[in-house]
Amino acid sequence: MRALAAYLAAAALAALPALADPGDVEKGQKLFQQCKSCHQIGAGATNRSGPHLNGLFGRKAAGLDGFRYSKSFQRAGAGGLEWHAETLDTFLENPRAMTSGTRMSYRGLKNAKDRTHLIAFLRQYSDDPANIPEADPTAQGIDHDLDPAILALVGDPEYGAYLSGECTTCHQAAGGDDGIPSITLWPEDQFVVAMHAYKTKKRNHPVMQMIAGRLGDEEIAALAAYFKDLEN
Amino acid sequence: MTLNRRTFLSTSAVAAATLAAPMVRAQGKPRVVVIGGGAGGATAARYIAKDSKGDIDTTLIEPTRTYYTCFFSNLYLGGFKTIDEIGHSYGGLAAAGVNVLHDWAVGVDRDAKTVTLAGGGTLNYDKLILSPGIDFVDMAVPGWDISAQNAMPHAYKAGSQTELLKAQLKAMPEGGTFAMVAPPNPYRCPPGPYERVSMVAHYLKLNNPTAKIIVADPKPKFSKMALFQEGWNNHYEGMVDWVGEDFGGGNVSVDHAAMTVTIDDEVTKVDVANVIPAMKAGRIADIAGVTDGNWAPVNAADMSSKMDPDVYVLGDASQQGDMPKSGFSANSQAKVCANAVRGALTGSKVFPAKFSNTCWSLIETNDGVKVGATYEATAEKIAKVDGFISQTGESADVRKATYEESEGWYAGITADMFGAKA
Ligand SMILES: Cc1cc2nc3c(=O)[nH]c(=O)nc-3n(C[C@H](O)[C@H](O)[C@H](O)COP(=O)(O)OP(=O)(O)OC[C@H]3O[C@@H](n4cnc5c(N)ncnc54)[C@H](O)[C@@H]3O)c2cc1C
Numbered sequence: 335m336r337a338l339a340a341y342l343a344a345a346a347l348a349a350l351p352a353l354a355d356p357g358d359v360e361k362g363q364k365l366f367q368q369c370k371s372c373h374q375i376g377a378g379a380t381n382r383s384g385p386h387l388n389g390l391f392g393r394k395a396a397g398l399d400g401f402r403y404s405k406s407f408q409r410a411g412a413g414g415l416e417w418h419a420e421t422l423d424t425f426l427e428n429p430r431a432m433t434s435g436t437r438m439s440y441r442g443l444k445n446a447k448d449r450t451h452l453i454a455f456l457r458q459y460s461d462d463p464a465n466i467p468e469a470d471p472t473a474q475g476i477d478h479d480l481d482p483a484i485l486a487l488v489g490d491p492e493y494g495a496y497l498s499g500e501c502t503t504c505h506q507a508a509g510g511d512d513g514i515p516s517i518t519l520w521p522e523d524q525f526v527v528a529m530h531a532y533k534t535k536k537r538n539h540p541v542m543q544m545i546a547g548r549l550g551d552e553e554i555a556a557l558a559a560y561f562k563d564l565e566n
Numbered sequence: 567m568t569l570n571r572r573t574f575l576s577t578s579a580v581a582a583a584t585l586a587a588p589m590v591r592a593q594g595k596p597r598v599v600v601i602g603g604g605a606g607g608a609t610a611a612r613y614i615a616k617d618s619k620g621d622i623d624t625t626l627i628e629p630t631r632t633y634y635t636c637f638f639s640n641l642y643l644g645g646f647k648t649i650d651e652i653g654h655s656y657g658g659l660a661a662a663g664v665n666v667l668h669d670w671a672v673g674v675d676r677d678a679k680t681v682t683l684a685g686g687g688t689l690n691y692d693k694l695i696l697s698p699g700i701d702f703v704d705m706a707v708p709g710w711d712i713s714a715q716n717a718m719p720h721a722y723k724a725g726s727q728t729e730l731l732k733a734q735l736k737a738m739p740e741g742g743t744f745a746m747v748a749p750p751n752p753y754r755c756p757p758g759p760y761e762r763v764s765m766v767a768h769y770l771k772l773n774n775p776t777a778k779i780i781v782a783d784p785k786p787k788f789s790k791m792a793l794f795q796e797g798w799n800n801h802y803e804g805m806v807d808w809v810g811e812d813f814g815g816g817n818v819s820v821d822h823a824a825m826t827v828t829i830d831d832e833v834t835k836v837d838v839a840n841v842i843p844a845m846k847a848g849r850i851a852d853i854a855g856v857t858d859g860n861w862a863p864v865n866a867a868d869m870s871s872k873m874d875p876d877v878y879v880l881g882d883a884s885q886q887g888d889m890p891k892s893g894f895s896a897n898s899q900a901k902v903c904a905n906a907v908r909g910a911l912t913g914s915k916v917f918p919a920k921f922s923n924t925c926w927s928l929i930e931t932n933d934g935v936k937v938g939a940t941y942e943a944t945a946e947k948i949a950k951v952d953g954f955i956s957q958t959g960e961s962a963d964v965r966k967a968t969y970e971e972s973e974g975w976y977a978g979i980t981a982d983m984f985g986a987k988a
Contacts, residue, residue: 412967496917499613499901503894504924504971504978508986514974540954541924541971544940548951 362455365448372438375459384438391460393417395433406435406515413538422456423449424536430524431531435515480530485523487555494560497553500545507564518564525558595623596911599681599691601671601850603628605635606697606880606896608659608983613904615663621912625665625689627681631655633984634724636755637893638976641928643721643732644765645772652724658985674854676874693907696856697880697896698848699723700754703860706844707747708819717822718839721762722754734838735769741776742837745827747818748783749842752861754882754891756789757937759842761927764794767802768930780836781808782829784816789890790927790937796958797929847883861885866943867919868906869899878903887947888939894923897979902943919943926972932962934969 366375372384379386385401396403396411403411410433415421425432426449428442443449498507501517509516517525531537532546533554549557600611603626611626618624632653641647656666673682674694681689702720704711710718721731738744744766748759763779770777787810788794798806809815814830820841826833846852846860856862856871862879863872864886871877880903881896889895902919909916924938939953956968 409967412963414964492915493917495617496901496905496915497920499905500898500920500922502978502982503897503922504975506978506981506986508981510977510981512974512977513970513972514978541936541938544938544952544954545922548940 357450357452357454357457359451359454359458361448362451362453365443365452366455369440375456379459387456388459389461390417390422390456391419404433404435404437405511406433409433409515410538415538419453419457422453424531426452428527431527432537434520434524434528480527484530484551484555485526487526487551489522489552489555489557489559491556491559493553494556494558497549497557498560498564501557501561504541517561520558520561522558522562525561526554529554529557595621596692597623597690598625598693598695598907598911599689600624600626600695600697601681602697602699602848602881603630603633603656603659603666604697604699604881604896605637605893605979605983606882606900607695608633608656609897609900610695610697610878610880610904610907611664612659612662612983612985613901614908615659617904618908618912618914620663622908623665624663625667626656626659627667627669627671627683627689628656629668629670629684630725631668632725634728635893635976635980636722636724636758637979639721639724639728640758640762640765642728643735643762644768644928646765646928646931649729654980654984656984662985671850672853674850674877676854676877679876691876692911693876693878694854695878695880695903695907696848696851696854696862696883697900698850698883700845700847700882700891701849703844703846706750707841709822710747710820710841710843714820714822714841717825718820718841720842721840722758722842722845731838731840735766736773738770738774738777738837740774741778742774743834744770744777744779744838745834745836745840746779746781747820747827747839747841747843748781748785748788748815750784750816750844752891753842753845755925756890756892757794757925757927759783760788760790760794761929762840763806763808764797764802764927764929767798767805770805771802777805779806780827780829780834781806782815782818782827783808783810784818786811789925790935790955792958793935793956794927794929797933797935801930801933845882847879851879851883858885866946866948869903870906878907887941887944888950889921889923889941889948890925892923892925893979894925894975895921897982898922921948924975926968926975928969928972932966932969934965934972936968936972 372382373387374382375387379388381401385398394411395415396407426443429436429438504514505517509518529546532542535543598614600607611624614622615624632655635652638647638652642649642652660666670684671681672684679691719727719731721727763781809829817830819828825836827836827839847857847862851857851862856873856877862883864879864884869878869880871879880899882891898921906916908914921941924936926934926936928934935956937955940951941948942951
């Protein structure tokens, strides 16, 4: 009985976000060096080639007035993407998994610990949960990178051609992206990463979560192989 | 003698005609005839011709030269689209290698495997695909039959009917009454009547704000009901009176000479009556003998008729299981069918069936909603796997993005049906 109680207590503790590793702000500041050429943060920060990052936590994607965001970002914002520790963690790991057409050229921070540090640093410039209880918690980075075996799958373009019928009802094979983005000639690895982000619901769009949700790894690979050099 | 492509092309047209070499070759090819050039038929014909790369002789029979999509026809009523924007020609299908015959199919002989045309010709087929859409059940609404469609349009086949309804809407007197008689299940486009109510309300709010809309509905509830009712309250307060089954909405008759609609014995004089009667498979499905009751039962794996393995039925006319009768569904089914037909005729690889559907509806400017699901083929039917629906109370941003998405979808599906616009 006591063992069970202890177990339950431990389980409850494990589920508490308070236990999450808050990251090292100083290490984060060093990591931020690579962001600085485009993003300002802190007193007097303004938009440069990237938007300023003050008050980032709780901000809607593409949420700053006066900054010209990519279509991809605008779509993500309209679809409900907001910046919190978890979404930032996913985004920083591979920006194109979440917003395929972002103008940010940064390839991503693969090390989960490093992301924790960077997020802890960014966290300093948003409302502080200690003062404002409803402000965002600061959570730790989790490693959710795609299994390299999935990325290494070689897709069958003939199968992809058949499966693509499910895509081309909405995404025009000839490209064109009024309202719905083009997926024609999409680089294979980015296609795979984006579909898995929908499948695992890291990326938010109900139709795409539903469609990708029942695509197997082989099917995603086949589609990627087909769309990457679709000729019209 | 042998004729290769070069010598054939350099032969004069007259000589080529007397040699008739292409005819002989064409007759050696497997033949597919598709009846109906709408969401199901146009897609199937295009995919078979395109993917068989000329190895299958594909003929599409469709009487009209311009196909007006029912999808977005409500947006035309609301003033968001012009009639030309929802019209599509068959040039892209011809370019993909489909023989497009503008004629009516009037007979099908499944033993001889032939189709007869109103214009007099007869076509042989190895595989026949029917996608004729819907017709109306006679006397489903007492007082209305097809001869009343000018006084009381259905506008449930797009084109002149839709234009007529719009003209009547425009001609409504100030403070007049627009009545809709909604259809019982199953019918094409479950949210269609309610998107139409929204678009008519949008038009009236701008042009005739004291006008009223009455909907007599034989159903107790309808597709996206909470979303539509929320929208009608928010945007068109007091304008729409929906009379469902519980309030006698199913007990309806009309008099097209007197322009009255009688709901549960209460007679109302109306200015416009949009009567959408109960539906059944397009008549040619009956003529072909592949219907059971109002619809044509099919096998979920390939859309083949349960009555004949060489006949396939797509879209609204088919009775397949859980998919709603929509353009998206018909297009989705057509691609599964095209893959199976090609496999059967040329031995190309046949992949397992997979279906999906999403229906967008516009409630008011930039206020779009959607509902969708994925489906799989089981032994009995096309069965629903997973789905989603827009939520009430969503932000204006989400609704606007949803509407913009529907515009993207429209461009996508029409390109998928007819080939990309040049
Ligand atoms: C108001 C309204 C709004 C809608 N909105 C949407 C929407 O937003 N999204 C959506 O997905 N769906 C929508 N739909 C539904 C959609 O239009 C239909 O489900 C779809 O068109 C069905 O495709 P089909 O191929 O079965 O029939 P159709 O597209 O109707 O095509 C049938 C074709 O067959 C031809 N035909 C019939 N008989 C013969 C014959 N004997 N010989 C030769 N040709 C023949 C007809 O001329 C016609 O062109 C809407 C429908 C309506 C009425």
